[in-house]
Amino acid sequence: MRAPSATAAAPLLEHLFRRQAGRMVAHFARLLGPAHLNLAEDAVQEAMLRALETWPYGGVPENAVAWLFRTAHNVAIDAIRRNKLLGEKTEGMVAELSRSATALPEDPDTEEQLRDDELRMIILCCHPALTRDASVALSLKTVGGFSVREIARAFLAEESAIAQRLVRAKRQVRDGPLTFEMPRGSELQDRLASVLDVLYFMFNEGYAAHEGEALIRQDLCMEALRLGCLVASSSISTPRVDALVALMALQAARLPARVDNAGDLVQLEFQDRSLWDRDLIGLGFHYFDRSMVGDDVSEFHVQAAIAATHARATDPQSVDWPVILRLYDQLLAINRSPVVALNRAVAVAKVHGPGQALAEIESLDSNQKLGDYHLLLAVRGHLLQEVGRPGEAAACFRSALECPCSEPERRFLRRKLGEI
Amino acid sequence: MSKYLLLLHSDPSGWTNLSPDEMQKALEKFMAWMHKPFTVGGQRLGPDNGRVMRSVGGNVRATDGPYSESKEVLGGFYIIEAANYEEAVARTLDHPTLEYGGTVEVRQIWEP
Numbered sequence: 136m137r138a139p140s141a142t143a144a145a146p147l148l149e150h151l152f153r154r155q156a157g158r159m160v161a162h163f164a165r166l167l168g169p170a171h172l173n174l175a176e177d178a179v180q181e182a183m184l185r186a187l188e189t190w191p192y193g194g195v196p197e198n199a200v201a202w203l204f205r206t207a208h209n210v211a212i213d214a215i216r217r218n219k220l221l222g223e224k225t226e227g228m229v230a231e232l233s234r235s236a237t238a239l240p241e242d243p244d245t246e247e248q249l250r251d252d253e254l255r256m257i258i259l260c261c262h263p264a265l266t267r268d269a270s271v272a273l274s275l276k277t278v279g280g281f282s283v284r285e286i287a288r289a290f291l292a293e294e295s296a297i298a299q300r301l302v303r304a305k306r307q308v309r310d311g312p313l314t315f316e317m318p319r320g321s322e323l324q325d326r327l328a329s330v331l332d333v334l335y336f337m338f339n340e341g342y343a344a345h346e347g348e349a350l351i352r353q354d355l356c357m358e359a360l361r362l363g364c365l366v367a368s369s370s371i372s373t374p375r376v377d378a379l380v381a382l383m384a385l386q387a388a389r390l391p392a393r394v395d396n397a398g399d400l401v402q403l404e405f406q407d408r409s410l411w412d413r414d415l416i417g418l419g420f421h422y423f424d425r426s427m428v429g430d431d432v433s434e435f436h437v438q439a440a441i442a443a444t445h446a447r448a449t450d451p452q453s454v455d456w457p458v459i460l461r462l463y464d465q466l467l468a469i470n471r472s473p474v475v476a477l478n479r480a481v482a483v484a485k486v487h488g489p490g491q492a493l494a495e496i497e498s499l500d501s502n503q504k505l506g507d508y509h510l511l512l513a514v515r516g517h518l519l520q521e522v523g524r525p526g527e528a529a530a531c532f533r534s535a536l537e538c539p540c541s542e543p544e545r546r547f548l549r550r551k552l553g554e555i
Numbered sequence: 556m557s558k559y560l561l562l563l564h565s566d567p568s569g570w571t572n573l574s575p576d577e578m579q580k581a582l583e584k585f586m587a588w589m590h591k592p593f594t595v596g597g598q599r600l601g602p603d604n605g606r607v608m609r610s611v612g613g614n615v616r617a618t619d620g621p622y623s624e625s626k627e628v629l630g631g632f633y634i635i636e637a638a639n640y641e642e643a644v645a646r647t648l649d650h651p652t653l654e655y656g657g658t659v660e661v662r663q664i665w666e667p
Binding site: 146147150151152153155156179180183184186187188189190191192193194195280281282284285 | 567570571572573574575576577578579581582583585586588589597598599602630631633
């Protein structure tokens with residue numbers, strides 16, 4: 136009988152299973168072909184299940200990752216032999232899987248191959264044939280190692296809706312058929328743009344101020360960041376990728392300070408900066424410096440520069456607002472979106488006072504799209520309060536409360552209303 | 556101190572809905588329990604019902620293991636130390652298998 140050994144007490148790395156699941160699914164998707172994504176996922180799931188049935192008695196094996204890797208290969212071999220999915224290619228595939236099963240995941244060559252598999256998997260998930268929602272869900276499910284339920288929770292969606300979306304996406308992958316080939320030339324640039332779009336969307340979904348499930352949403356942010364780093368460290372990266380990674384890292388650094396103990400939103404200027412994640416800020420600046428190579432000044436570059444300016448300030452009083460305002464001017468020139476204009480108004484208020492910001496906001500007010508946008512009303516209310524027009528400010532907050540917004544935002548607005 | 560045998564019956568299909576992250580969390584709970592100071596050891600059993608042998612009219616026959624209606628299988632066992640049944644039960648109350656829908660059978664190892 137085995138006695139619990141001392142080494143088995145070593146804790147597993149956080150999210151080890153999730154991470155390895157993503158890597159292994161990508162690995163099997165390459166070996167088996169993306170048309171057999173389900174088979175790849177099943178083999179990985181089964182390997183983890185076997186770990187769950189075995190390790191609680193014998194302890195975690197010395198090389199847990201290699202154990203999972205080997206077991207998943209064996210499961211895949213059994214499955215393709217049993218269900219003859221691959222027809223006459225079966226024995227050839229078995230031979231290839233047997234070869235691959237002996238490679239150690241820590242071997243530098245294997246490690247590089249696994250990273251490449253993950254990269255190709257993301258590129259595949261962001262194929263233009265798929266909608267953005269489908270790309271996000273498929274990326275999270277395959278390379279991300281998230282379950283349907285976790286994805287549903289993160290998006291506040293029904294599990295069945297996410298499951299449906301994945302079934303459709305996988306059918307498109309199979310029937311496309313979408314391949315693991317790396318696109319080239321302008322096609323690669325287009326695909327990279329859609330990868331960045333998907334990652335930024337994934338990040339923002341996690342970052343958005345929704346009620347509850349804070350942990351899973353934070354996981355979403357961190358996964359987008361991780362995938363961003365993966366792309367950034369690959370040969371297909373561009374300074375624009377670095378800029379997005381910088382932006383995500385600098386924003387993610389603020390996550391621990393964004394919500395107080397009561398679960399209420401804390402505005403940037405009232406956040407406890409000592410809670411900001413120093414490692415992520417360091418990572419953000421590292422990628423920000425890298426993004427400066429070349430002439431490209433994308434929206435991500437400017438947004439990262441804004442986030443970097445906030446991160447550089449040691450306290451709210453030392454934020455360089457004139458720089459931030461100039462950056463918003465630049466951002467507005469790239470993207471004339473009313474949301475950007477609204478954010479710029481906040482910077483205008485800091486530099487030129489609330490009166491001028493209010494004047495600039497008036498023009499936004501008439502914009503149909505923003506008429507019932509709660510953030511516009513909230514900012515307007517705040518500025519009116521600052522210029523000493525409390526009656527109108529209160530009216531703004533009240534209208535904002537009638538707009539669709541999340542519970543933490545609602546509490547925030549009620550608090551503002553109470554302060555008047 | 557006596558030794559107690561904990562027989563863990565569980566339904567493996569209950570695990571299949573867990574995400575990798577949830578599986579790792581479950582595993583960590585099992586590992587933490589395995590390292591409690593009163594745990595002497597444990598071993599997993601094969602994922603089947605084994606064989607049952609009995610003598611029928613003088614001939615020993617081996618048949619496939621007990622067939623029960625439930626999907627639960629005897630997945631493995633632990634041996635723990637406890638002063639009496641009461642303590643053995645108390646020490647097993649937080650065994651993670653219970654949280655995941657399994658059953659634990661507690662038997663004293665008889666040492667006269």
